[in-house]
Amino acid sequence: MYEHDVIVVGAGGAGLRAAIAAQEEGADVAIVSKLHPVRSHTGAAEGGINAALREGDSWEDHAYDTMKGSDYLGDAPAIETLCQDSPEEVIQLEHWGMAFSRDEDGRVSQRPFGGLSFPRTTYAGAETGHQLLHTMYEQLVKRGVTVYDEWYVSNLAVTDEEDPTERSCHGVVAYDIQSGELSGFRANDGVILATGGPGQVFDHTTNAVSNTGDGVAMAYRAGVPMEDMEFVQFHPTSLPSTGVLISEGVRGEGGILYNAEGERFMFEYGYASNDGELASRDVVARAELSEVNAGRGIEDEYVHLDMRHLGEERIIDRLENILHLAEDFEGVDGLEEPMPVKPGQHYAMGGIETDENGETCISGLYAAGECACASVHGSNRLGGNALPELIVFGKRAGQHAAGKDLGEAEIETGQRGEYELGEVDTPVEPGAVGGPGVEDEATGDDATADGGVATESDAAAVGGDDVLERAVETERERVQELLEKDEGIQHAEIRADVQESMTANVNVFREEAGLKQSLRDVREARERYEDVFVKDPSRTFNTDLIQTIETRNILDLAEAITLGALAREEFRGAHWRAEFQERNDDEWLKHTLLSWNDGTPQLWYRPVILEGEEKEYEPKIRSY
Amino acid sequence: MSTQLPDTESETEAVETEPTESLPPAQRARMEKKAEARAARERREREAAEEEAAAEENTVHLKVFRYDPEVEGKQEPRFDDFHVPFEKGMTVLDALIHARDTFDSSLTFRHSCRQAICGSDAFFINGRQRLGCKTQLSDLEDPVRVEPLPHAEVRKDLVVDMEHFYDQMEAVEPFFQTNELPDGELDEQRQTPENREKVKMSTRCIWCGACMSSCNIAAGDNEYLGPAAINKAYRFAMDEREGEDVKEHRLNVIEQEHGVWRCQTQFSCTEVCPKDIPLTEHIQELKREAVKSNLQFW
Ligand SMILES: Cc1cc2nc3c(=O)[nH]c(=O)nc-3n(C[C@H](O)[C@H](O)[C@H](O)COP(=O)(O)OP(=O)(O)OC[C@H]3O[C@@H](n4cnc5c(N)ncnc54)[C@H](O)[C@@H]3O)c2cc1C
Ligand code: SF4
Ligand code: FES
Numbered sequence: 001m002y003e004h005d006v007i008v009v010g011a012g013g014a015g016l017r018a019a020i021a022a023q024e025e026g027a028d029v030a031i032v033s034k035l036h037p038v039r040s041h042t043g044a045a046e047g048g049i050n051a052a053l054r055e056g057d058s059w060e061d062h063a064y065d066t067m068k069g070s071d072y073l074g075d076a077p078a079i080e081t082l083c084q085d086s087p088e089e090v091i092q093l094e095h096w097g098m099a100f101s102r103d104e105d106g107r108v109s110q111r112p113f114g115g116l117s118f119p120r121t122t123y124a125g126a127e128t129g130h131q132l133l134h135t136m137y138e139q140l141v142k143r144g145v146t147v148y149d150e151w152y153v154s155n156l157a158v159t160d161e162e163d164p165t166e167r168s169c170h171g172v173v174a175y176d177i178q179s180g181e182l183s184g185f186r187a188n189d190g191v192i193l194a195t196g197g198p199g200q201v202f203d204h205t206t207n208a209v210s211n212t213g214d215g216v217a218m219a220y221r222a223g224v225p226m227e228d229m230e231f232v233q234f235h236p237t238s239l240p241s242t243g244v245l246i247s248e249g250v251r252g253e254g255g256i257l258y259n260a261e262g263e264r265f266m267f268e269y270g271y272a273s274n275d276g277e278l279a280s281r282d283v284v285a286r287a288e289l290s291e292v293n294a295g296r297g298i299e300d301e302y303v304h305l306d307m308r309h310l311g312e313e314r315i316i317d318r319l320e321n322i323l324h325l326a327e328d329f330e331g332v333d334g335l336e337e338p339m340p341v342k343p344g345q346h347y348a349m350g351g352i353e354t355d356e357n358g359e360t361c362i363s364g365l366y367a368a369g370e371c372a373c374a375s376v377h378g379s380n381r382l383g384g385n386a387l388p389e390l391i392v393f394g395k396r397a398g399q400h401a402a403g404k405d406l407g408e409a410e411i412e413t414g415q416r417g418e419y420e421l422g423e424v425d426t427p428v429e430p431g432a433v434g435g436p437g438v439e440d441e442a443t444g445d446d447a448t449a450d451g452g453v454a455t456e457s458d459a460a461a462v463g464g465d466d467v468l469e470r471a472v473e474t475e476r477e478r479v480q481e482l483l484e485k486d487e488g489i490q491h492a493e494i495r496a497d498v499q500e501s502m503t504a505n506v507n508v509f510r511e512e513a514g515l516k517q518s519l520r521d522v523r524e525a526r527e528r529y530e531d532v533f534v535k536d537p538s539r540t541f542n543t544d545l546i547q548t549i550e551t552r553n554i555l556d557l558a559e560a561i562t563l564g565a566l567a568r569e570e571f572r573g574a575h576w577r578a579e580f581q582e583r584n585d586d587e588w589l590k591h592t593l594l595s596w597n598d599g600t601p602q603l604w605y606r607p608v609i610l611e612g613e614e615k616e617y618e619p620k621i622r623s624y
Numbered sequence: 625m626s627t628q629l630p631d632t633e634s635e636t637e638a639v640e641t642e643p644t645e646s647l648p649p650a651q652r653a654r655m656e657k658k659a660e661a662r663a664a665r666e667r668r669e670r671e672a673a674e675e676e677a678a679a680e681e682n683t684v685h686l687k688v689f690r691y692d693p694e695v696e697g698k699q700e701p702r703f704d705d706f707h708v709p710f711e712k713g714m715t716v717l718d719a720l721i722h723a724r725d726t727f728d729s730s731l732t733f734r735h736s737c738r739q740a741i742c743g744s745d746a747f748f749i750n751g752r753q754r755l756g757c758k759t760q761l762s763d764l765e766d767p768v769r770v771e772p773l774p775h776a777e778v779r780k781d782l783v784v785d786m787e788h789f790y791d792q793m794e795a796v797e798p799f800f801q802t803n804e805l806p807d808g809e810l811d812e813q814r815q816t817p818e819n820r821e822k823v824k825m826s827t828r829c830i831w832c833g834a835c836m837s838s839c840n841i842a843a844g845d846n847e848y849l850g851p852a853a854i855n856k857a858y859r860f861a862m863d864e865r866e867g868e869d870v871k872e873h874r875l876n877v878i879e880q881e882h883g884v885w886r887c888q889t890q891f892s893c894t895e896v897c898p899k900d901i902p903l904t905e906h907i908q909e910l911k912r913e914a915v916k917s918n919l920q921f922w
Contacts (some may be wrong), residue, residue: 034766036786038831087810094812095755099801100825106814114852130741131827138799178779208736241713244739328740329714330757462841492725536730541780544729579669 001468002032004146007172007187008194009036009153009215013129013390014366014397015082015194015370016286018358019145021398022192029402029546030146032174032185034210034546038136041208042390044352045129046247046321046577048121049387051090052083059083059116062492063612066385069280070378071117071573072589072619073228075188077410078356078374086388090122098135099317100124111318112252112264113233113383115280121384126247126321132387148185150177151584152546154479156191156222156363157184157464162593165414170464171473175239177546180539182476184468188363192400193219193352194394198557200550202345202498202507206238206245215371217553219352220560223605224360225593226288227373228350230558230564231574233381234508235285238300238344242541244329244344246341248383248468251277253318255307257288258338265303274623282574285343285508293344295553304338334567343508347386349377349574350564353413353593358397361414364399374411375591379573380610407494411609413552422603424567427516430559432599434530439623458507482548489535491544491551498558506562511578515566531556563601564592573598585619629691630775670727683707685767686719688731692780694728703769704728710761716770717745717756720782727896733782737774740898741831746837747782748774753834753896763902773837789833796857796877801870819864825908826859828899833891847882851903853892854878857916858906861913875914884911 006022007017011033022029033039052062056379062083067074094100100108101123109559112119132562140147149383155173169191175182195215201209237246249368253255257277259265266272271287272279275426279287288303297303307315307322315323319334326334352367354360360367369390376389400406408573412418501521505514529552570584571577590605610617625821629922673708678727685704706723717735724731745756748771750764763767776784806813835851836842842850849857860866861874884907895901 034738035744036743036790037742039736041742043741043830044739046739084675091810091812095805096800097860099823100775102815102817104817107812121897126676127741127828130830134827135800138889141794142797142799155771208742210736242738325739328760329713331760344841359628477919492729492731496725534729536732538692538698538730540692540694541783544728545756 001184001186002030002148003186003188004028005184005187005189006030006192006398007032007190008164008398009033009172009469009486010040010193010194010196010369010371011035011147012042012194012196012369013132013136013387014037014394014535015040015138015192016133017391017394018194018366018368018398018401019142020139021395022402023143023542025399027189027402030148030185031140032148032172034148034150034152037147038134039141040133041211042387043130043133044206044208045132045243045387046126046245047249047252048128048384049086049090049125049132050084050113050116050120050384051122051388052118052120053090053108053122054110054118054120057120060351062086062120063118064617065115065117066376067378067617068380068620068622069380069382071380071611071622072585072617073231073375073378073572073584073608075375075411075593075609077339077609078376080110081356081613082376082385082388082392085392085395086360089388089391093132093135096135098124099131099151106446108121111249111256112211112278113252114248114275114284114489115382116384121252124250126249126319126443128387134436137502143343148174151175152177152549153218153259153548155471155475156218156365157468157548158222158365158377159467161506165361167223167362169222169474171468171469171471173471175271175479177541180473180480180542184472184480185363186468189403190325190366192358192366192368192397192401194367194369195371197348199345200495201473201499201502201554201558203496203503204238204243204325206235206243206343207345208435213371213553213557214550215353217366217556219360219365219367220556220594222362222365223596224362225351225353225595226297226560227375228591229348229560229562229592229594230568230592231349231377231379232282232345233349233574234285234343234560235346235472236281236288236343236588237341239325239330239335240340240342242329244325244342245344245346246305246339247319248281248326250305250307250319250322253307255305256309258285258304258306259291260298260303261296265291265296265335280345280380280622281383282576286576288341288343289508298340301459302340304344305341306338307334308336308338347429349373349379349381353407355411355413357395357398357400357409359409359413361416364401366401368393375438379575412443412606415604417606419593419604419606422567422605424563424603426519426563426566427520428520429600430519430563431601438533451618459517479545482532482545483537485533488531489528490535491532491548493552494525494532496527496550498522498554500557502561509576509578510565512566514548515562516564519559519566522555526555546613555604560594560601563594563603568592589619628775631821634817649681649840670903682710684710684719686723686760687767688723688782688920690731690781691769691778696697704731710813712762713763714751715757716747716754716759716761717765719768720756720770727915732780741830743832744833745913746773746834746898748772754839755832755834757900775837775843776920780867787832788846789831789836789850789852790921792836792853793831793856795848796853797874797906798856798860798861800863800866802866803870804867813865815863815865819862823859823862824899826855826862828901829855830899832898834896834898836898838892840890840892841886841888845882845886848886849878849883851887854884854887854904855901855906858910861910872917875910875917877912879914883916885910
């Protein structure tokens, strides 16, 4: 067993920032990550990081743009915190030496980005995430924070009170990918999940292969609600063959979209007559697919993004990385030809429900970064707002876990305060079936939190060590079972089927029939997963085993996304429904929440908080 | 190629790690027997699937290095053949993933971003260090040989131990150091665009280890800092935001016995770097800086 004050799971931007902050508060921190920190997906971020730094800009304007971009589904306390704290945080990165692009006067450069009323996107060429990740990792090395890299976290050690809001988290279970050694990690003060996005739920995504939603699924099974999962961002410009992202920076710098007829459709067909290519991502993604569906796509699949007119000098200066990506992954020379692009899964607006201090409804359990949902992005994230989220909320989670007083949170978590139960008509029963790693109802083990301690025992009397030990035991059995099983279905098959179904049915355009089909497909995948087995018997670097466990998480997330999308009968932000073409503020200014209910998701809602520190945000029609 | 396999003794320990160790002998024997039967069946299945694929028209022939210290029958290093259906635009990484997902799920390699930014899939492909995800199959001669990075210890199949590489990176104090920050909390340190341009290439390193693996000097001198670490030192030494005294300190670090002076300008690192970092040039420039700064003392 290993023991630390604070354990951070994941070493992307959010995890690193959380670790640094907790350490600065005096805590003994360790990071446990399935990838070495510099391999985290934050390194792939290209375009930039928003912060109101300049004369003429203000955090209030940033907050207003963010709320409007969210289509009024963001919570004001979280958005205002993001916008107030990001200038200081971005300057902190600069003070740590980050290689931002520079203006002539030596200050960091800023560029325009979609949906922003001021060019406030600070950047480092088209490799902002790489620079940010490495800068923070350097600080980690400097401080000598302990890192367990290539350790896979597969379960949380959480007590098992009936009411999730009374549970507490005492550590995690992880195993060393190198050796297969399974171990408990005791966290005396808190566990921070920073496990990143769930891109692998879809088969065309800009995300890394490791982005499998592990943290969200683990928190969910431990009793934390998943929030607003139906809001998935599809980025309008990913390369058709691989999903590799072409940064919004290209459009920010003046790149133009053309259909097969050579028309600049954003203007000519009036999708966004004011902002054209720089409209919000949801708007541009829909415009592109509408063109393709109307027969004006190239090879019936994609459109063209042209940056040639920007000139070689400007391209090399600000978008050099894009030239490499287009060349390496699509064989296109961006200086000579337009680049093929289409929408691809990009970002999860939803995730683990947290308050603005990063805390979940389970005490001692935190989440930050893309896996979390403090509700800053609502139904549509503005480009350049995820990176500030990592550092602002990563830091707050780290500080809070280490004991710093950040004041009472305004956002409520868990089923307390004001909420209403929801209902949705599903074609199959979603959720629980038996199988490896799935809480088996048949055994009579009604432990609602995976790996918890039975409810009967007085939780206070049970030490955190016992909770952890039991979680380790549960995990040991699950892994043993997966490895011992001799035949059955391999995860790759199940994973591919779910990814395909999600891309076909729960994409940019959504219809009831398709959503229901996807729920059926996930249900079927769950049943097949009962029969899953790991072929590779080795304990050394068993990627077969890891991916099998990840696939289970993908199932939980796919189901949640679909269920939320089916339930939400309106059109808001990234969530477009064929049957409901209007934003319905009267009924739907509320967050979707899903709780683990012995494995069957329970649906409920909580109102959006539109009241900020000084003003109330008034929902307005989004027009571009 | 000098592929380094760990000595078997330590590996026997790895086999013994819990929880297998804690199993009752009978259960353990059962598991082992199962594993054997499973391995035999898998071999048959794979061969059949392989044959079928090889009969198809447009396939790429992969020869992949295999080694698993733990599994009977895989302890002897060998090459496995995979015939993967070819599609335009396919990379070596795509082919490996296909081989793993359809023929043999125990085939092990690191990968994540599949866009040349995470640095985890540097392999020895047709005799050269390259990123699997950035290498188009159409640019390679058939059959395509994929091996782990030379001069690093192999853990399993294409996975090598990166510890030594990380240690060398950390030896150069790879973090920004400055004594002076601007007064105002929200004031930035100024950096001219020219200076940013000067360090830009050096900041692009993705820690893939290709350069280190290609370097003859590093192969012969285990303590040599190596091109990636020296490049990291360059990244800070040339950054005008760090003061002169820090630069002096940095030059001392890279001037040590196993530092810059070991480099014999063979350019192999520069040739293989997937991020086109002019490594040899950076090392040469640091040598010049070191000489200059030494001169100041006389
Ligand atoms: C291609 C691309 C470009 C982008 N560009 C921008 C941009 O320009 N601006 C912007 O604001 N946003 C951008 N985004 C979004 C933003 O980059 C991401 O939301 C953000 O980087 C996520 O960071 P994170 O720290 O939450 O997670 P990640 O960086 O994904 O890190 C997750 C970490 O968790 C670890 N982990 C996961 N599961 C486990 C487990 N089970 N056990 C142990 N460890 C685990 C991983 O090893 C990893 O270290 C972009 C995203 C993509 C995909
Ligand atoms: S310098 Fe180039 S080859 Fe060496 S580790 Fe960095 S990216 Fe890889
Ligand atoms: S998979 Fe990330 S560099 Fe190739």
